[in-house]
Amino acid sequence: PRAEIEGEMGDSHVGLQARLMSQALRKITSALNQSKTTAIFINQLREKIGVMFGSPETTTGGRAL
Template sequence: MSQALRKLTGAISKSKTILIFTNQLRQKIGVMFGNPETTPGGLALKFYSSVRLDIRRVDTIKEGDNVIGVRARVRVVKNKVAPPLRVAEFDIMNDEGISKVGSLLDVAVELGILTKSGSFYNYLGKTLAQGREGAKQHFKDNPKFAEEIEKKIRETVASGKKIPKEIGDEQAD
């Protein structure tokens, strides 16, 4: 693996392309201290990679008994091209991929554009929907409303308000 990656690195750099490897995690038996998880294939892939992402399923999204998607947490383990150790959570729906409305909902709540009290989502004192999936459906049913929320998010971020580095971090102004 190491010899192949040494040869590939130069060609990839010259051709300005990207190479994506997917790998699995395995458990080391008998590890008392440290992380018992390891990736098969040795250390070469960890060394030569520019960006490494740890993707984990946090929750399953169900409609009745049917699984329609998953909530995933992605953690940047290694990054040579940007700040490392960032964390993001988003919905991956089986029929559409990464859910844009789910991400809009998360960021709007994080920035205080939408408020959440219990399982209800509110906008300007008015209740939008109950539950996360209900709020996402409200966004899908009202594209003008979704555009308005996206515009407010962009304005808020452009004004200098910081989005937290990790889910649940407090705003630092």
């Protein structure tokens, strides 16, 4: 996301990339369906540092993927 790239190193953009991915998926779904095209997305698991309770795993693209 542009805000993340242009911002300072310490700026917080919690969920920004996940929110953008979710919006993009909603926009391209109908176009993919009309053109009979398949899109394959990959995501990665990352581990949150210092998590005491709950799952320490997080995904860069959010749960939308």
